[in-house]
């Protein structure tokens with residue numbers, strides 16, 4: 122007899138990350154012999170630096186093959202704590218730091234910790250699509266706040282504060298931002314934190330995964346620098362972008378004690394611990410030489426500058442200078458086509474993989490995302506193909 126089961130209904134609420142769909146299509150076209158330039162995926166095109174790879178190999182050879190503490194090896198948590206002290210001059214106990222398999226896990230944990238039916242969660246739109254997906258999965262209502270081009274793709278604290286009501290349980294913030302490259306100025310963060318005094322029950326999750334990719338006028342400010350919200354602040358960060366380690370699946374979260382205890386149970390229930398050798402590689406990444414980070418950053422900065430300048434030479438495109446992360450997010454409304462149409466023309470006709478702005482939420486209509494994670498040569502070639510088509 123043919124089976125006829127149905128899934129738990131929350132599963133139908135899951136969204137996805139279109140960048141992976143675009144990547145699969147781009148790879149398929151490439152395997153058919155098409156000349157594809159991939160500006161779709163948000164991962165550094167650099168290899169993980171050699172000394173980090175060696176530390177991972179050594180850990181395997183040294184016999185680190187078993188489970189580790191579910192929250193991560195103590196030396197690594199201590200190294201994260203020291204890194205935060207060094208970069209932000211803030212003290213975070215290693216007891217509040219949890220190593221997880223990818224920064225993404227912290228998004229899901231935060232949504233699971235704070236979201237359920239009758240709760241509301243605020244999140245940036247356009248923004249990383251997993252925020253909305255994870256919120257929907259928990260049954261909570263996703264409430265977008267818009268990042269608009271005319272505000273430099275930052276938010277206005279008053280806008281977020283005006284959306285808080287007694288059902289609001291969590292606010293998600295991401296700066297420097299994917300997909301817009303926007304960086305929230307410190308003045309807005311100060312306003313937000315001040316305004317939150319009136320809403321002591323609302324938790325914040327600050328996704329700071331691009332914190333070392335900041336090259337515009339607005340300097341990066343970590344929410345860790347606001348002691349008044351520390352007891353209700355979750356931080357997401359990790360190694361994927363900073364050290365070109367996306368495939369190692371490493372990230373970390375910082376949680377206040379009350380949330381940490383439950384997050385630890387989630388970790389034990391879901392993944393037990395992070396791959397042991399990867400944790401030793403992550404340790405080396407933090408304690409070893411940092412010139413690889415400076416090097417990669419200067420490449421991304423140069424490429425972003427070149428990309429946004431050249432995008433502005435394309436008829437119908439206009440692009441703000443990104444302040445951080447490694448994406449350009451040009452406005453394409455004057456081409457007379459929508460985001461999905463542009464994404465398809467670029468990939469199918471020109472062999473350039475990008476991601477439609479609508480993959481990042483409804484306010485992404487009229488935009489496309491191009492990643493700077495490709496060589497200057499490829500970026501130049503991709504943009505000249507686009508220019509030739511539209512000009």
Ligand SMILES: Cc1ncc(COP(=O)(O)O)c(C=O)c1O
Nearest residue numbers: 163223224225249299359361372
């Ligand atoms: C804003 C943002 N947060 C989190 C992540 C997830 O990073 P990871 O690969 O460490 O899970 C990404 C990855 O693209 C991202 O863009």
